[in-house]
Amino acid sequence: MSDITYPLFPIVTALGFVIVLIPLPWHLEAWNSGTCYYMIWVALACLNQFVNSVVWTNDALNRAPIWCDISTRITLGAAVGIPASSLCIMRRLYNISKVQAVATTRAEKRRAVLVDTLICVLFPIIEMVLAYIVQGHRFDIFEQVGCYPHIVNMLPAYFLVVMWPVVIGMISAIYCGLTLWSFLQRQAQFSQFMSSNSSLTMSRYFRLMALAGVELLCTTPLSVFLMVLNLTAQPLDPWVSWQDTHYNFSRVRLVPAVFWTMNRWLVVGIQVNRWSGPFCAFIFFAFFGFAAEARKNYRNTISKVFAFCRLKRDPLSPQKTSPGSVLCPIPAPTR
Template sequence: MFNSPDWVFSMFAFLGFLCCMIPLPWHLEAWNTGTCLYMIWTGLSCLIQFINSIVWRSNVTNWAPVWCDISAKFIIGTSVAIPACSLCINRRLYHIASVSSVTKTRAQKRRDIMTDLAIGVGIPVLEMILQYIVQGHRFNIFEEIGCYPATFNTPPAFVLVFSWPLVLGCISAYYCVRTIIELAQRRAQFMEFLSVNKNLSSSRYFRLMGLAGIEVLCTIPLGAYVIYLNVTAQPIYPWISWANAHYDFSRVEQIPSVLWRMSTPLVLSLELSRWFLVICAFVFFAFFGFADEARKNYRLAYVSVTKRVGLSTAGTVSSGGSWSVGSKSEMACNSRTATMPVFVTQRTEQKRDSLNSFSTSISIGDFNPAFDDVKEIPYLPTEIANGSISKESLPITPVDGQTVPLPDTPALAGPDPVLGINSVPRLVADVPESLRNSVDIV
């Protein structure tokens, strides 16, 4: 890891920035101050390390003094901010596990947020201010790493700078152990609290607890190791005076990689300080980047982006329903967002007389104008099939010895009814002999 090419760290640093910034919007909705501060501090630190590794890849030129002043102070604050955010998370989890009341008033929630901000923002800012007391000169520039804070290795530096991560890690460990004990003793009341808290589920609670536990396990050994390196790797200078500690304060030390890589303790100190930030970002994404709420927001973002560029979103399910190409919901969405014009064609049909249309709704007059003057048809097959015409209303056949008056104009014969038992045509032989000469049978 430490001997990898420069572009490897640059790539992982930028990915760490994305891993922290992508889940930030929906974590802000839950008002979990410690988690949001953790993402902000870690993500911005990865971004700063990414920029520094690009700008000072193969040089030690002081390109941007103001940027180095800001980034060096931010690195000092981050070394304390991540343990402080872990303390905020562990403290909140402990209060949830040991809660005596299910509901909280608005004043209590506001007080919790202010306390988390004091720990997660106030302590790092205080650390930046206190570090100026033991700041030997303006800053250092290490080739391949970039701007780095300069701390005078004197006994007050251990109290003001080096010991803060270890102290915060020990306090977080205390809250973590107390949380486990409370969960074992008050499991029923804990589940009752989670059932009424819409912003915190049991899975999210234990994921937060896992993240905070890993931070505790890493912060205490690393904090102790930093103190050990500062004691053994370089001499400890006595504190004489403010003027002695800040002598030639405006100088900038520029160290090429061939020099700082000759010291193994210095290599471990520099590489661990920047790779630890990337590891924190990936650990956070491993806990929260694949959760249910994360996958839901990924789907919503995918649908939003694909619809803006005009791609198909068929088969993608969003919270509002399913999206498919050509569906009514998509047409309605397009009409609201004005991405595509929607043309609605109204189809009207000419109303026809019921006697001029058959079951297929096609008029004979559409084919031959000679049929437009057709007289009224005595019955329709569809009406017989539906039972709307009784047997008494049907015409009587000439089988019973009655004569049928012939019309002056030949009437249009109706369509052949559906073949049935009672609709078999009679033969000529069935007609009485007295009527054969009086009726012309076609």
């Protein structure tokens, strides 16, 4: 059965992986850890979906079991890591809206990065570990989709895995409301505070606010929709025991496209999960890929590339490049 999204989906995910990482260097310089983790999680989600869509575009063979073990963990982690990163962004904006001092010393910056790391990295890792409790077997492989985690539709799965994007989204919504209220109460102080801050401009602040708001409006309703879909589309399996849930755990279910596409709600759930990564990537690039600092960094990068390739000759240099010489130096082979 032919995939109508191929080769569009691999192209979109490849572009999403590239464009979401373009602003990463200057956000690292500004110590915007929440934004950096957002880019990294979205890039991992896009790369994961790109590999799966290319490798399993025509079949559902178990040709890369180790990759599928990694891929399913990325899928579970990104489902929590992306909204968690958005929460860190909103939390930072809330602290700024209260006209509190943004971390200026190196120790304060490290403390802020540590807190964001606990939320954006440690928490998704814990969620990946907890998912093993309700994981029925090693993984599934869907033709045209690739590796997919198999979480048994039972009540403990909603507390251990499914509900966390919704919970994180609700916390982000609270921070969003508090941020707007605090900003409206202190507009004059806020403008003065931002004018003295070199790491975060007014334009970048509102773009971060818009990014977190769009992610909140999209991710949370989709998470609620998928939760309701899982609850209503099929009956819940009872939790009997650890041995019953993990019986013959090493098996891999191979599902041809002609079978899984017959289930309309399964198609909806899989496609929503697949396209969420590239959607987040393009939304992020729309807010930060065309900003003034982005264009400035593009020019600086291009200038460095030109200088590296010696396309611009120093007019004061007595040396001349012969027509047959190589402009770009060839790196020496590494051992």
